[in-house]
Amino acid sequence: xxxSNAVGMRRPGWAQRxxxxxxxxxxxxxxxxxxxxxxxxxxxxxxxxxxxYYSFCDYNILAPAExxxxxxxxKIFTADAKFVKSLGVxxxxxxxxxxxxxxxxxIVALILLKNTKMTGIYRAAYYLPSIIGGSxxxxxxxxxxxxxxxxxxxxxxxxxxxxxIAWLGNVSTAIWMLILLSVWQFGSSMLIFLSSLKQIPQTLxxxxxxxxxxxxxxxxxxxxxxxxxxxxxxxxxxxxxGFLAFSQSYIITQGKPMNSTLFYVVYMYQQGFExxxxxxxxxxxWIMLLxxxxxxxxxxxxxxxxxxxxxx
Amino acid sequence: MKKxxxxxxxxxxxxxxxxxxxxxxxxxxxWWGNQTRNERTQQVLDLYTQExxxxxxxxxxxxxxxxxxxxxxxxxxxxxxxxxxxxxYIQQYVDNGLLLxxxxxxxxxxxxxSNIGESVIDLGRMSGGVYGLCVGTNSMACLYNKTILDxxxxxxxxxxxxxxxxxLCKEIYEKTGYKTDLGFGTESxxxxxxxxxxxxxxxxxxxxxxxxxxxxxxxxxxxGTKEGWLLGGDVFASLxxxxxxxxxxxxxxxxxxxSWCAFNWSNQLVAMQAAAPEGVExxxxxxxxxxxxxxxxxxCSMYFSVSAKTAEPDASxxxxxxxxxxxxxxxxMLGERGIPVSSVVGDAIAGDLDPLTQQVVAxxxxxxxxxSSATPAADPDGASEVYATCRELVEQxxxxxxxxxxxxxxxxxxxxxxxxx
Numbered sequence: 001x002x003x004s005n006a007v008g009m010r011r012p013g014w015a016q017r018x019x020x021x022x023x024x025x026x027x028x029x030x031x032x033x034x035x036x037x038x039x040x041x042x043x044x045x046x047x048x049x050x051x052x053y054y055s056f057c058d059y060n061i062l063a064p065a066e067x068x069x070x071x072x073x074x075k076i077f078t079a080d081a082k083f084v085k086s087l088g089v090x091x092x093x094x095x096x097x098x099x100x101x102x103x104x105x106x107i108v109a110l111i112l113l114k115n116t117k118m119t120g121i122y123r124a125a126y127y128l129p130s131i132i133g134g135s136x137x138x139x140x141x142x143x144x145x146x147x148x149x150x151x152x153x154x155x156x157x158x159x160x161x162x163x164x165i166a167w168l169g170n171v172s173t174a175i176w177m178l179i180l181l182s183v184w185q186f187g188s189s190m191l192i193f194l195s196s197l198k199q200i201p202q203t204l205x206x207x208x209x210x211x212x213x214x215x216x217x218x219x220x221x222x223x224x225x226x227x228x229x230x231x232x233x234x235x236x237x238x239x240x241x242g243f244l245a246f247s248q249s250y251i252i253t254q255g256k257p258m259n260s261t262l263f264y265v266v267y268m269y270q271q272g273f274e275x276x277x278x279x280x281x282x283x284x285x286w287i288m289l290l291x292x293x294x295x296x297x298x299x300x301x302x303x304x305x306x307x308x309x310x311x312x
Numbered sequence: 313m314k315k316x317x318x319x320x321x322x323x324x325x326x327x328x329x330x331x332x333x334x335x336x337x338x339x340x341x342x343w344w345g346n347q348t349r350n351e352r353t354q355q356v357l358d359l360y361t362q363e364x365x366x367x368x369x370x371x372x373x374x375x376x377x378x379x380x381x382x383x384x385x386x387x388x389x390x391x392x393x394x395x396x397x398x399x400x401y402i403q404q405y406v407d408n409g410l411l412l413x414x415x416x417x418x419x420x421x422x423x424x425x426s427n428i429g430e431s432v433i434d435l436g437r438m439s440g441g442v443y444g445l446c447v448g449t450n451s452m453a454c455l456y457n458k459t460i461l462d463x464x465x466x467x468x469x470x471x472x473x474x475x476x477x478x479x480l481c482k483e484i485y486e487k488t489g490y491k492t493d494l495g496f497g498t499e500s501x502x503x504x505x506x507x508x509x510x511x512x513x514x515x516x517x518x519x520x521x522x523x524x525x526x527x528x529x530x531x532x533x534x535x536g537t538k539e540g541w542l543l544g545g546d547v548f549a550s551l552x553x554x555x556x557x558x559x560x561x562x563x564x565x566x567x568x569x570x571s572w573c574a575f576n577w578s579n580q581l582v583a584m585q586a587a588a589p590e591g592v593e594x595x596x597x598x599x600x601x602x603x604x605x606x607x608x609x610x611x612c613s614m615y616f617s618v619s620a621k622t623a624e625p626d627a628s629x630x631x632x633x634x635x636x637x638x639x640x641x642x643x644x645m646l647g648e649r650g651i652p653v654s655s656v657v658g659d660a661i662a663g664d665l666d667p668l669t670q671q672v673v674a675x676x677x678x679x680x681x682x683x684s685s686a687t688p689a690a691d692p693d694g695a696s697e698v699y700a701t702c703r704e705l706v707e708q709x710x711x712x713x714x715x716x717x718x719x720x721x722x723x724x725x726x727x728x729x730x731x732x733x
Contacts, residue, residue, distance in 0.1 A: 060404070060693075061383040061384065061386070061387050062383060062386050062387070062404055062405065062408045062410065063407075063408045143550055146550070147550040148546070148547065148550065148569050149564065149565040149566060149569060150550070164568075166546035166547065166549065166550065168549045168550045169544075169545060169546030169547060169548070169549035169550055170546060171711065171713075174549065253549055254553065256545065256548070256549040256707065257545045257546065257549045257707065257711065258545065258704070258707055258708055258711060258713060259704070270700075273380045273383075274376075274696060274697075274700070275694075275696055275697040275700070276379075276383055276404075276696075
């Protein structure tokens with residue numbers, strides 16, 4: 001009797017607690033974000049942990065993974081010339097194409113800042129390459145344009161400049177073609193620059209003009225310092241993208257000629273899906289993650305030397 | 313109203329689930345290939361469904377993507393019931409126990425091989441069983457642009473030796489300006505030349521050649537680069553590797569970016585001719601080698617294998633049996649996968665073949681079969697990386713960035729290390 005009473009007592013308490021829990025605001029928050037959380041855990045956290053495990057294994061995908069300790073990492077750091085080569089190519093690409101692209105984006109943004117009737121059309125036109133730029137179609141277009149008998153050489157010949165250079169087949173020019181493609185896709189950085197340019201108070205310029213500041217002085221003393229947070233943001237995001245560049249090289253050159261365009265991620269893909277060494281490729285992936293982390297950290301450390309933050 | 317439609321939808325789904333469970337056998341079939349192959353194979357599958365009620369789910373891909381897909385499928389234990397297989401990968405699948413041994417089914421007669429030669433069956437024999445049924449045979453061939461040679465008044469003959477061929481390349485370059493694609497990126501050519509030297513690239517999963525052998529091979533490219541007739545890496549960098557449509561024999565606008573020949577498989581003549589510009593006539597001969605008879609072999613162009621984990625082994629075998637033995641089915645496929653292996657089928661469809669395919673069949677039967685040696689074993693684990701190493705070195709030689717001697721040294725070191733793993 002006493003027992004059944006106790007059960008009877010507990011029951012409403014349990015239902016009550018559930019009700020209270022359901023009515024809490026944080027519960028609604030958790031439930032609403034569940035789709036994201038589940039997706040994040042299932043498709044990001046779990047695969048990442050798996051790849052961390054595989055990076056310590058011999059794993060050819062066909063057979064179950066076999067624990068191999070640090071073997072993959074040791075080989076990468078001691079006996080893999082292509083690892084060094086691809087890292088060099090990737091750094092070269094990222095360190096040159098990103099600053100170039102940002103400079104270009106800033107210049108175009110400054111030009112498009114002036115309000116004329118055509119501004120909207122120009123902005124859309126300059127943004128267009130960024131929308132289609134990452135696509136396979138543009139990569140294939142690029143490949144055709146710079147082939148020996150491609151558009152670029154044809155135009156040069158029409159202008160009277162005899163050219164039969166294989167732009168993509170020449171060790172010293174091929175990587176520049178990929179950099180050019182990347183610089184051409186400056187649109188998204190440009191839009192971000194545009195929006196922050198518009199936020200610079202006009203009063204600052206007026207005051208400067210009253211004080212007799214010339215155009216370039218206004219640019220270097222007002223515009224550029226106030227833009228540094230945006231430049232910083234763009235730099236970090238684009239650097240990460242630069243390190244992870246894949247499709248341009250994979251489609252246009254496949255790392256050729258003589259591995260001069262062998263991006264790190266392309267090399268990783270080769271190891272994983274052409275030689276079926278998934279463990280080795282996982283190890284490569286984790287090394288890249290650490291490199292990107294370290295590089296981003298480094299950028300953040302330099303932040304206080306050159307990025308203007310209001311209120312400081 | 314909403315509730316009602318929900319219930320209806322649920323009921324419908326259940327019905328569909330039940331009906332698919334109760335329905336006739338269902339098979340997953342996968343292959344790699346081109347548009348022609350996809351269309352013809354689909355027609356055969358439709359015909360089979362009409363006749364037996366067996367339904368199919370198909371996976372078709374290009375060669376490279378196919379193996380990525382299959383590897384991922386096998387990791388999930390989801391290999392298709394019947395899959396097209398290649399000498400390049402079959403050994404790895406057999407070693408990992410992923411394929412079904414066909415021997416018991418051949419013995420019971422479920423898989424009728426009475427019209428298939430023993431040598432063809434042996435092409436699928438490895439590790440003590442038959443894990444792939446060869447569905448077509450072909451051979452390596454040097455496809456060439458006959459129009460260019462006719463215009464220049466140059467005649468060539470089958471079974472050319474290496475020296476004859478090299479002299480020919482030089483002559484063609486001097487007379488017409490056309491360069492030579494000396495199997496650049498054609499992985500099988502390395503082993504072909506090694507066989508001509510009496511060696512084998514892979515021996516029991518290890519490297520079977522010496523630095524001197526490799527130097528002979530790389531020396532060919534060095535000589536071609538020096539004499540100017542070798543089509544080099546600068547041209548190949550802007551082409552899609554392995555694409556018939558972008559093969560430099562049929563693609564390009566001037567002789568100095570094109571080749572008069574292409575090293576490929578004999579059955580590719582049909583696709584290559586289709587990709588060639590109008591007015592260009594292609595033909596085929598043997599690939600050059602220090603000893604063409606030692607080098608030459610009849611190859612299995614592709615296998616059909618059954619997954620070890622299939623839920624429908626009998627239905628899979630029955631389909632396989634139909635695929636190789638049905639005259640009706642092969643009248644649709646018309647030897648696109650290589651010369652049919654069943655002699656009955658081969659005779660029955662001979663009259664339906666187009667002249668080009670007939671030329672290919674005649675080449676394999678009359679030129680290769682009497683002048684060939686034993687077919688090499690399927691490639692060992694790591695072969696694709698060895699081939700990639702070879703391609704990269706050939707590329708470097710074509711840029712003059714490395715000597716043949718250094719390339720040979722580097723190749724043997726790297727390849728031995730890859731194969732030792």
